[in-house]
Amino acid sequence: MAATIKDVARLAGVSQSSVSRALAAPDQVRAATRERVERAVAQLGYEPNRIARGLSTGRTGTIGFLVPDIANPLFAGIVKAAQRRARDFGLAVLLADSDEDPATEIDLIRTLTKQVDGFVLCAPRAGDDELRSVCGDLPVVLLNRRVGQLPSIIFDNADGIRQALAHLAALGHRRVAYVAGPRTSWVNRERLRAVRSGAAGLGLEVVEAGNVSPDFEGGVAVADLVLAAAVTSVIAYNDMIGLGLVSRFGARGVTVPGDVSIIGFDDIPASALVSPALTTVSQPKDQCGRAGIDLLADLLNDRERPGSSRASLPTRLIVRASTGPAPKL
Amino acid sequence: MAATIKDVARLAGVSQSSVSRALAAPDQVRAATRERVERAVAQLGYEPNRIARGLSTGRTGTIGFLVPDIANPLFAGIVKAAQRRARDFGLAVLLADSDEDPATEIDLIRTLTKQVDGFVLCAPRAGDDELRSVCGDLPVVLLNRRVGQLPSIIFDNADGIRQALAHLAALGHRRVAYVAGPRTSWVNRERLRAVRSGAAGLGLEVVEAGNVSPDFEGGVAVADLVLAAAVTSVIAYNDMIGLGLVSRFGARGVTVPGDVSIIGFDDIPASALVSPALTTVSQPKDQCGRAGIDLLADLLNDRERPGSSRASLPTRLIVRASTGPAPKL
DNA sequence: ACAAGATCTGGAACCGATTCCAGAAGCGCT
DNA sequence: AGCGCTTCTGGAATCGGTTCCAGATCTTGT
Numbered sequence: 045m046a047a048t049i050k051d052v053a054r055l056a057g058v059s060q061s062s063v064s065r066a067l068a069a070p071d072q073v074r075a076a077t078r079e080r081v082e083r084a085v086a087q088l089g090y091e092p093n094r095i096a097r098g099l100s101t102g103r104t105g106t107i108g109f110l111v112p113d114i115a116n117p118l119f120a121g122i123v124k125a126a127q128r129r130a131r132d133f134g135l136a137v138l139l140a141d142s143d144e145d146p147a148t149e150i151d152l153i154r155t156l157t158k159q160v161d162g163f164v165l166c167a168p169r170a171g172d173d174e175l176r177s178v179c180g181d182l183p184v185v186l187l188n189r190r191v192g193q194l195p196s197i198i199f200d201n202a203d204g205i206r207q208a209l210a211h212l213a214a215l216g217h218r219r220v221a222y223v224a225g226p227r228t229s230w231v232n233r234e235r236l237r238a239v240r241s242g243a244a245g246l247g248l249e250v251v252e253a254g255n256v257s258p259d260f261e262g263g264v265a266v267a268d269l270v271l272a273a274a275v276t277s278v279i280a281y282n283d284m285i286g287l288g289l290v291s292r293f294g295a296r297g298v299t300v301p302g303d304v305s306i307i308g309f310d311d312i313p314a315s316a317l318v319s320p321a322l323t324t325v326s327q328p329k330d331q332c333g334r335a336g337i338d339l340l341a342d343l344l345n346d347r348e349r350p351g352s353s354r355a356s357l358p359t360r361l362i363v364r365a366s367t368g369p370a371p372k373l
Numbered sequence: 374m375a376a377t378i379k380d381v382a383r384l385a386g387v388s389q390s391s392v393s394r395a396l397a398a399p400d401q402v403r404a405a406t407r408e409r410v411e412r413a414v415a416q417l418g419y420e421p422n423r424i425a426r427g428l429s430t431g432r433t434g435t436i437g438f439l440v441p442d443i444a445n446p447l448f449a450g451i452v453k454a455a456q457r458r459a460r461d462f463g464l465a466v467l468l469a470d471s472d473e474d475p476a477t478e479i480d481l482i483r484t485l486t487k488q489v490d491g492f493v494l495c496a497p498r499a500g501d502d503e504l505r506s507v508c509g510d511l512p513v514v515l516l517n518r519r520v521g522q523l524p525s526i527i528f529d530n531a532d533g534i535r536q537a538l539a540h541l542a543a544l545g546h547r548r549v550a551y552v553a554g555p556r557t558s559w560v561n562r563e564r565l566r567a568v569r570s571g572a573a574g575l576g577l578e579v580v581e582a583g584n585v586s587p588d589f590e591g592g593v594a595v596a597d598l599v600l601a602a603a604v605t606s607v608i609a610y611n612d613m614i615g616l617g618l619v620s621r622f623g624a625r626g627v628t629v630p631g632d633v634s635i636i637g638f639d640d641i642p643a644s645a646l647v648s649p650a651l652t653t654v655s656q657p658k659d660q661c662g663r664a665g666i667d668l669l670a671d672l673l674n675d676r677e678r679p680g681s682s683r684a685s686l687p688t689r690l691i692v693r694a695s696t697g698p699a700p701k702l
Numbered sequence: 703a704c705a706a707g708a709t710c711t712g713g714a715a716c717c718g719a720t721t722c723c724a725g726a727a728g729c730g731c732t
Numbered sequence: 733a734g735c736g737c738t739t740c741t742g743g744a745a746t747c748g749g750t751t752c753c754a755g756a757t758c759t760t761g762t
Contacts, residue, residue, distance in 0.1 A: 046487075048718060059742040064720060074728090074740060094488050095433060096718030098424045099747045106467070106488070114456075115449045124443050127470050131481075136488060138435070139468035141456050152460075158375075159423050159435070159465060260646070287646055314643035317589070317616055377748055388712040393750060403710060403758090425748030428717045 047088035056084035067092065107340060108160040110140045110152060110167055117312040118329060119166060122187065125333030126164065133341045135161075146170045146228065153178050162344055164336045168229045183343035185336050189230040195343065195353040197335050201231060204325035204359035205238035208279050208307045211323070211361055213246040216370035217277040217305065221251040221270050223289070225258040225281030232281055235309070239279060251275055256285060263288015271296065276304060276370045283308035283315045286322050290366065301368030311362055320365035328357050376417035385413035396421065436669060437489040439469045439481060439496055446641040447658060448495060451516065454662030455493065462670045464490075475499045475557065482507050491673055493665045497558045512672035514665050518559040524672065524682040526664050530560060533654035533688035534567035537608050537636045540652070540690055542575040545699035546606040546634060550580040550599045552618070554587040554610030561610055564638070568608060580604055585614060592617020600625065605633060605699045612637035612644045615651050619695060630697030640691055649694035657686050 053060045058077055066073045066081035073081075084090070098104040109126060111119040127137045138160060140152040146169035153163065153175075162183035167175060172191045186196035212220055222239045225232040236252070243250045251273045256262035263285035270278055270289065280286035286308030290300055300306055300320055308315060311326035335355055343353075382389045387406055395402045395410035402410075413419070427433040438455060440448040456466045467489055469481040475498035482492065482504075491512035496504060501520045515525035541549055551568045554561040565581070572579045580602045585591035592614035599607055599618065609615040615637030619629050629635055629649055637644060640655035664684055672682075 049720095050718080060719080061721075061742060061744095062740080065741090068720080072740075077740080091487065093718050095424060095427045096747095097720075099428050099718075099749085100720040102747080104424065109468075114443065114453050115446065117444065117446070117449075120444045120446075120449050123468070124470050127443075127468060128472070136467050136485065137469075138465050139438075139452070139456060140466075141453050143457070156465065158420065291646070314646050317620075317643050318646050319648060378750095379748080389749080390712060390714095390751075391710085394711090397750080401710080406710080422748050425717095426750075428719085428748080429750040431717080 046093070047090040049090070049092065051088055052081065052084045052090050055088060056080040103161050103344075104159060105134060106136045106138055106160050107337075108138045108140060108153070108156040108163045108165075110142060110149065110156075110163065110165045112142050112144045112149070112166060112168055114139065114141045118310045118327070121329030122166070122333040122336070125330040126337050127333075129334045129337040133337065135337070135341070142167065142169070144169060144226070150174055150178050157182060162340050164340055168231055169226070183340060185340045185343070187332060187336055190354075195339055197332055197339065197355045197357065199327040199332065200356045200359050201234045202238040202242075204309065204327070204361065205235055205279070206242050207359070207361035208325055209239070209242045209246055209248060211363065211367065212277045212279075212305060212307070213248055215277075215305065215367065217248065218370065219249045219251065219273075219275040220277045220279060221253050221273055221275040223253045223263070223266055223270065223278060223280045223285055224255045225262075225285065227255040229258075235279075235281060256281075258282050259284045260288040260291070263290075264292045267292030267296070271298060271304075277306070277367070278304060279307045279309075281309060283310045283312045283322060283324055286324070286366070287314060287318060290318065290320070290322065300366050303371055305367040305370070307361075307367060316364070323364045323367040324362050326360050326362050328359075331357050375422070376419040378419070378421065380417055381410065381413045381419050384417065385409040432490050432673075433488060434463060435465045435467055435489050436666075437467045437469060437482070437485040437492045437494075439471060439478065439485075439492065439494045441471050441473045441478070441495060441497055443468065443470045447639045447656070450658030451495070451662040451665070454659040455666050456662075458663045458666040462666065464666070464670070471496065471498070473498060473555070479503055479507050486511060491669050493669055497560055498555070512669060514669045514672070516661060516665055519683075524668055526661055526668065526684045526686065528656040528661065529685045529688050530563045531567040531571075533638065533656070533690065534564055534608070535571050536688070536690035537654055538568070538571045538575055538577060540692065540696065541606045541608075541634060541636070542577055544606075544634065544697065546577065547699065548578045548580065548602075548604040549606045549608060550582050550602055550604040552582045552592070552595055552599065552607060552609045552614055553584045554591075554614065556584045558587075564608075564610060585610075587611050588613045589617040589620070592619075593621045596621030596625070600627060600633075606635070606696070607633060608636045608638075610638060612639045612641045612651060612653055615653070615695070616643060616647060619647065619649070619651065629695050632700055634696040634699070636690075636696060645693070652693045652696040653691050655689050655691050657688075660686050 049060050049063050052063045062077055063081050066078045070078055094105055114120055130137050142149040142152055149167040149170040164185045166187040175191055186194050188198055190196050224236055253266050253270050256266045267289050286306050289306055293300055308322045308324040311324045315322035315324050378389050378392050382392045391406055392410050395407045399407055423434055443449055459466050471478040471481055478496040478499040493514045495516040504520055515523050517527055519525050553565055568579055582595050582599050585595045596618050615635050618635055622629055637651045637653040640653045644651035644653050
């Protein structure tokens with residue numbers, strides 16, 4: 045059996061309260077007492093029981109981290125960075141994977157809500173109101189999404205799209221297709237908006253291709269439609285769709301970037317490995333995961349940093365082999 | 374404030390104990406009482422506080438899940454399946470990512486050990502003894518590794534290697550290189566052993582290429598060495614190394630599979646997308662994650678299934694474009 | 703209708719911490 | 733030394749459940 049605070053108190057010849065204070069608020073305790081406690085703690089290898097502490101303080105030292113799909117390298121990267129950072133704060137991370145399903149998102153939050161101190165939520169599908177209400181008054185940091193005034197960290201999607209459009213325009217493209225991802229996705233709407241508003245100024249004509257599932261098959265499925273639209277360039281909601289496009293184009297004898305240029309989003313590992321390697325908008329996953337935890341930790345300590353509770357992280361266009369000059373007509 | 378058991382007891386006009394029993398052991402309580410409790414529970418929307426329950430029962434309903442690298446698609450897949458399964462059991466999953474570091478593995482286990490009911494560990498780097506001792510007497514399921522008689526679930530690496538060797542032999546290869554991964558990795562040792570013991574019977578000569586880091590760069594770095602060994606085929610510790618090999622071979626003007634055939638391990642998404650697509654040994658990630666949780670859940674309920682506490686899951690060779698007939702000399 | 707036995711129930715102890723409160727000890731000063 | 737003030741300390745309540753135990757209630761057989 046592990047040593048309890050009573051054992052420490054007995055060994056040190058002081059009361060439980062003193063032990064508790066010596067550990068939690070060392071300056072409220074006389075130096076002599078503190079030392080006796082410290083010695084006893086060391087001797088017994090005492091560590092406070094987190095559960096018991098949680099019961100009286102109402103804090104568990106655990107946070108919930110929700111992602112739509114941990115198998116997606118973007119989220120895996122974010123989680124990895126977040127979990128490393130959480131360690132620094134002594135926070136444990138409860139992982140929840142919603143499988144891209146809105147109902148599951150809500151469900152998971154609801155069940156976890158009673159065992160965590162706060163949430164970092166990457167919940168692109170759930171409705172705004174539902175999301176807001178289900179968290180109750182727990183501290184929450186949203187990732188990759190804005191809902192009202194809730195603290196959140198997003199990637200600068202608009203700027204990423206702007207870079208992509210500018211890149212295409214500079215290569216002489218006049219018509220660009222945007223292949224939309226899930227209709228319910230906040231990020232998708234954001235990117236779509238950015239495409240619409242950014243294209244005009246660059247003299248680009250936009251064709252919108254229907255909402256497809258954000259995976260390889262989605263890209264394959266929409267490829268022929270894109271081709272029929274007679275565009276010379278495509279911006280895909282994400283890399284997987286982009287890779288699907290590349291693949292189907294190849295099968296159809298359409299060369300990339302000779303006939304059509306393609307830009308993805310996310311910079312997943314595969315994008316650098318395929319040929320032609322995919323030009324893509326990269327997002328600072330590590331920074332996102334870290335910042336999410338930092339922000340939540342601040343919230344947990346009532347230390348609201350007013351400025352930084354709504355960060356927007358810079359995105360960067362990575363030019364690879366899937367984009368080139370527009371074909372001469 | 375959420376309703377407590379006292380509120381329920383008061384509303385139902387019974388004692389706390391009866392409420393507790395009505396919920397935990399309904400058959401120890403008179404039907405009439407049970408119904409009153411149920412009604413009160415429904416009316417108040419009562420849900421027992423898991424922390425409080427944890428304090429008296431010593432069970433938290435949380436398990437620790439350790440992986441060496443959540444950004445590795447193999448582990449992401451395993452975690453995803455595991456977390457889904459855990460939901461069925463009402464278990465929450467504390468994720469820990471050790472970054473492939475032995476010391477971190479131990480460290481994470483140690484800190485988590487006091488807040489979980491048990492562990493699913495994918496800890497390929499920590500030493501056997503240390504691993505065994507750090508878990509104390511908590512239920513543990515090992516993944517992808519065997520340590521003594523501990524319950525564990527592994528992939529049938531040996532059979533995967535066998536299939537790979539047989540495939541190469543059937544294509545007429547006589548010399549095969551095995552590119553080893555991290556020296557300290559249990560899986561690596563296992564695969565190496567299988568290569569050694571399986572090659573002879575098939576008339577294959579084996580060349581071992583030094584231990585490299587299990588990533589793209591590792592493959593790139595070792596490629597020239599492999600080439601110098603004058604083999605016609607390579608089995609890589611994992612796909613990332615395989616992809617690195619393919620890339621560097623391409624740069625050196627060595628064609629795959631014309632000059633050299635390459636087989637990887639893990640079947641990560643990128644392997645199917647690159648060209649030539651990588652022949653690889655695939656492992657049932659979902660099954661592994663699920664089985665890990667199932668096994669741990671059994672352990673938690675003292676329901677040891679003697680037979681299945683040491684499962685070995687079937688692996689499958691997926692033949693793609695990176696393997697072909699041995700070149701004529 | 704009653705005794706014996708089985709079944710239910712409520713009170714209270716307990717899990718292991720934190721924290722409030724009142725009283726004790728320590729301090730500086732005259 | 734004695735006073736008032738600050739700083740420390742220990743006892744006890746509390747968090748929200750579970751579970752032991754003894755007593756109350758219900759069955760059952762006669």
